[in-house]
Amino acid sequence: MTRNNLLLLALFVVLAFVPQIFTDGYVRHLFIIAFIYAIIASNWNLSLGHCGIFNFGHMTFFGIGVYTAAILTKTAGVNPWLAIPACAVTAAISAVIMAAPVARLKGIYVVLVTFAVNQLMVQLVLSQADLTGGAKGLVRLPFLTIGDYSFIRDYKLGYYYLALILLALSTAFLILVAGSPFGKSLKAVRDAEDYATARGISVARTRISVLVLSAIFTGIAGGFYTVYLRVASPEVFGFGTMSLVLSMVLIGGINSVLGPVIAALALTFASEAMAGIGGFEDARYIVIAVAMILVLRLAPGGLIQILERLAPTGQKPATPTRSPA
Amino acid sequence: MDTLLATLVSGLVLGSLYALMASGLSLVWTTLGVFNFTHGALMMVGAFIAWTVSEAAGAGPVAGVVAGTLGAGLIGIVIERLVIRPFYASRNMLLVTAMTTLAVTIILERGAQMIWGPRLKQLPPLVDGEIRLFGNAISAHEALLLVAAPIILIALWRFTVSSKIGRSLRAVGQNQDSAALIGVDVPTAFALAFAISAALAGLTGALLGSIRFITPAMGSEPLTKAMIVVIFGGLGSLGSTAGAAYLIGFIEAFLVLWVGLYWTPFALFLLMILVLLLRPNGIFGKR
Numbered sequence: 001m002t003r004n005n006l007l008l009l010a011l012f013v014v015l016a017f018v019p020q021i022f023t024d025g026y027v028r029h030l031f032i033i034a035f036i037y038a039i040i041a042s043n044w045n046l047s048l049g050h051c052g053i054f055n056f057g058h059m060t061f062f063g064i065g066v067y068t069a070a071i072l073t074k075t076a077g078v079n080p081w082l083a084i085p086a087c088a089v090t091a092a093i094s095a096v097i098m099a100a101p102v103a104r105l106k107g108i109y110v111v112l113v114t115f116a117v118n119q120l121m122v123q124l125v126l127s128q129a130d131l132t133g134g135a136k137g138l139v140r141l142p143f144l145t146i147g148d149y150s151f152i153r154d155y156k157l158g159y160y161y162l163a164l165i166l167l168a169l170s171t172a173f174l175i176l177v178a179g180s181p182f183g184k185s186l187k188a189v190r191d192a193e194d195y196a197t198a199r200g201i202s203v204a205r206t207r208i209s210v211l212v213l214s215a216i217f218t219g220i221a222g223g224f225y226t227v228y229l230r231v232a233s234p235e236v237f238g239f240g241t242m243s244l245v246l247s248m249v250l251i252g253g254i255n256s257v258l259g260p261v262i263a264a265l266a267l268t269f270a271s272e273a274m275a276g277i278g279g280f281e282d283a284r285y286i287v288i289a290v291a292m293i294l295v296l297r298l299a300p301g302g303l304i305q306i307l308e309r310l311a312p313t314g315q316k317p318a319t320p321t322r323s324p325a
Numbered sequence: 326m327d328t329l330l331a332t333l334v335s336g337l338v339l340g341s342l343y344a345l346m347a348s349g350l351s352l353v354w355t356t357l358g359v360f361n362f363t364h365g366a367l368m369m370v371g372a373f374i375a376w377t378v379s380e381a382a383g384a385g386p387v388a389g390v391v392a393g394t395l396g397a398g399l400i401g402i403v404i405e406r407l408v409i410r411p412f413y414a415s416r417n418m419l420l421v422t423a424m425t426t427l428a429v430t431i432i433l434e435r436g437a438q439m440i441w442g443p444r445l446k447q448l449p450p451l452v453d454g455e456i457r458l459f460g461n462a463i464s465a466h467e468a469l470l471l472v473a474a475p476i477i478l479i480a481l482w483r484f485t486v487s488s489k490i491g492r493s494l495r496a497v498g499q500n501q502d503s504a505a506l507i508g509v510d511v512p513t514a515f516a517l518a519f520a521i522s523a524a525l526a527g528l529t530g531a532l533l534g535s536i537r538f539i540t541p542a543m544g545s546e547p548l549t550k551a552m553i554v555v556i557f558g559g560l561g562s563l564g565s566t567a568g569a570a571y572l573i574g575f576i577e578a579f580l581v582l583w584v585g586l587y588w589t590p591f592a593l594f595l596l597m598i599l600v601l602l603l604r605p606n607g608i609f610g611k612r
Contacts, residue, residue, distance in 0.1 A: 054420050056427075101601040108360050108560065111423050112552050113601060116594070119549040123590040239545065243431045250424065282435040289428035289435075293408055296421055 004258045004304075005175060011261070012168055018160075025155040030272055031265075032156065032228060035163040038264035039170045039221040041248035042257055046174060046214040049254035050183065052190030053207055054107070057098055057114030059245065060121050061091040061215040063237040065222020070138040070232030071131060080144045084223035091219020092212045099211040103204035122237045137233030144227050159228050166224060167261070170217035174257050177213060186210055240285055244271065247292040253302025263303060330459040332578045338467050340574025341474035344567045345529040346551035347558070348478055349522035351566040352485075354555075356498040356518035358419065359409055362426040364526050364551065365544025366433035371397035371527025372534035372543065373437055376446050386451050386535070393531035394524045401523020404429055405516050437541040448534035470532055477525070478567050485563065494518050550577075553597055 018031060044058040065087035072083040098117050102110050125132045132138065144151040144158070151158035177183050188196035189206045197203060226232045235241060244267065252263030267288065274284035299306055346364065353361045371393035379389025408425035415421050450466035458468065485491040496504040497514040505511050530544070537543060550573065558569025576596070580589040 054423070056423070097598075101598050101605075104605050105601065106605075107419055108354070108423075109556065109601070109605065111360060111419075112556050113597075116549060116552050116556065116597065119545065119552075120590050120594045123546075123549075127587040127590065239431060239434065239542075243427060246424065246427070279439075282438045285435045286432050289431040292428045293425050296425055297411055300415070300421070 004256065008171060008175075008258050008261070011258075012164070012171075015164055019157055023155060028156045028160045030268060032159055032163045034265045034268035035167040036221050036225050036228075037245060037248060037268055038261040039167055040218050040245050041252065041260035041264050042174055043170065043214045043216075043218045043221075044245065045249050045252075045254060045257070045260050046177065046186075047210050048249060049256075050178060050190065051186040051207065051210045053102065053210065054110040055102075055114045055211070055214075056111050056242075057116075057118040058214065058218065059237055059242045060098065060114075060118045061095060061218040062222040062225075063118075063121055063125075063234075064091045064094045065219035066226040066232045066236045067125065067132060067138075067222075068219070069223035069226045070141055073141050073227065074138050075131070080142060080227045084220060084227060087219040087223030088216045089219075091215040091222065095211045095215035096208065099208040102211065103207045118237055118242070122234050125234045125237070132234075133232070135234060137231060137235075139231050141227060141230040141232070143230070163224065163228075166217070166220060170221075171257060171261065173217060178257065182206075182209070243285070243289060243292070247288050247295075250292055251295050251302055253304030256302075256304040259302050259304035327460065328582065331461045332582050333575070334458055334461050334463060335581075336575035336578030337471055337571070338463070338574070339577055340571035341470050342529065342533065342547065343550050343554050343574055344474050344478055344570035345525060345532075346547050347554040347566045347570045348481060348563055349525040349529075350551055350555055351560055351563055352481070352494075352518055352525075353522045354560040355562070356494050357405075357409065357515050358498075359422045359426070360419070360560075361519075361522065362423060362548075363404055363429045363433060364522070365546075365548030366430040367397045367401060367523045367526035367544070368530035368533070368547060369437060369539070369541060369544040370400060370433055371530035372448070372539045373441050373446075373530075374527070375531035375534055376441075376448055376539055379448055380446070386449050389448060390451065390528065390531040393534075394528040397527020397530070398520045398524030400433075401526075402516055402520045404523070405519035409519070410512065410515070434541045434544075441541075446534075446539040447537075448531070448539070450535045451532075464536075466532075466535055470536075473532070477528075478563070481521075481525075482563050490517065553593060556597055557600055 015031070019028060022028060022031075040058070040062050044055070047053045047055045047058065068087045068090040069080065069083045072078040072086060073080050078086075098114060101113050105113060126134055128134075144162075146158075149158070151162070178186075185196065185201045185206055188199070188201055189203050193203055196206075222236070225236075245264075248263040248267050249260050251259075251267065252261070253259030271284050271288060274280045274287060295302060346368070350361060350364055353359055353364075373393075374396035375386075375389035375393030377389075378384050378392040379386045384392075404426070408429055409422050412418050412421045412425065450464060452465040452469055454465045455462045456465050456468040458471075483491075485495055493504065493509045494514050494517065496507070496509055497511050497518075501511055504514070529547070530539075533543075533547070551570075554570045554573050555566060557573060558565040558567075560566065573593075577589060577593060580592050584592050
């Protein structure tokens, strides 16, 4: 187990005790939102950071999850417990559709296509108002319950732990994927495409697989998000949400699992704190955008790189010392 | 027959709009190798500046259009200096500048929201009245857009082909080092290309401001369409980009006729996927 994984484990242990310290619903709400963002950001990092796909359409998977859960629970009357896992399936299907052209494209065209997919989803949601509620969205979705127990009770305790469990599962999944032979082929495709091809790795298949894998938990996060807030609105595909999550990936550090999770927690609370200042409702997005540019300018590896610079991990070769024997 | 002609005219209007948008994107791409996500936001800023000068300050629509064009151009120079130039040496310049320009888009959109507020605004048309085109009445302002777009595109094309400065932009786009060797000032060329592109966006916004409402988010839909245009046409040359813009304009107008307004974005998107699967570098792109 590497140092970063130990840190992650410690983080989760601490987070498991948070509801005992913060008993009011509002702080717990912020944590829940932060966990959801953390899932999206760290999964985005899988395609963007690990495989080097210039994917600007990751929020599509989240939005697909949001609308899958909303339509299933509200219109079709499906139990939310079934609707949330169904989001993994629809998000994965949308990933296959997006990946089909992306697998063969290079550079800027990947950016264009993935971004266009996201924008077109917005237009689709707006235009199919009968199904999606259009610009008004779908509201008052059913509550999440076990038997007679509604998750909204006890100051959102149930939602808190469910979000934390989802984040833990997603993180474990990402660590497993990154550490597997497939995870190494991702890096090969990113860093040396020709070499990867020469060693028998299909670049197209790797790209499709990684997009689908990154969509699974993102879709589930979308389903949980909409079931928790009981609202689905086109905002989820929007520029604002996308840039917030992208800044979490960048500030946290592309190419790490721990970084985006910490950045998601920090930025959610920072953004919420700024929203409390009068007149900062719009300005907070500007602050985050400026922070994103500064990180790209000054510390392209993100926070995780700064941390590692401060305290080198055991994996790096230590300064040579003369052995006593 | 009437419907067909009406559709053609509406396709021509859309095509002109997309051509103006996409040609600016193409200019920055061929010169700097950067995809400028702020292009839609620059268009929006141009429209707001035009509104401020024309309506709030009362200087009239012509002064407004001029101010919108120049204002957007100046902001373009600042953007190039602050978020693009520092990353020229970066290994992942394409990805990094895509992200920084996206961040600037957020700054511009939220900034516009803070400066100009949420109230819907509109510019008066530059020219009043209606014009009959193939038996269809369109507003004189839209007719102006129809005429202005090809003139601007041809002027831009002549500029890059014949003028000394325009040729230096192309030289920089083809090979930075050789261009620098023969005495072209590369940073100035980059700033100039970005400024021209931004001014074009501002002009488009100022013209569009009397057809559509001016809102902080007004740039995102034209930007998406411009992206589809460059996916179809490839980003490589002005000619193919402009051709693709008109093609998309017509396709969109006919799709509205055939599948309805609601399904048009989806049909357009499917078409785009199909084109990409068959020809990954665009219809007019080199293989």
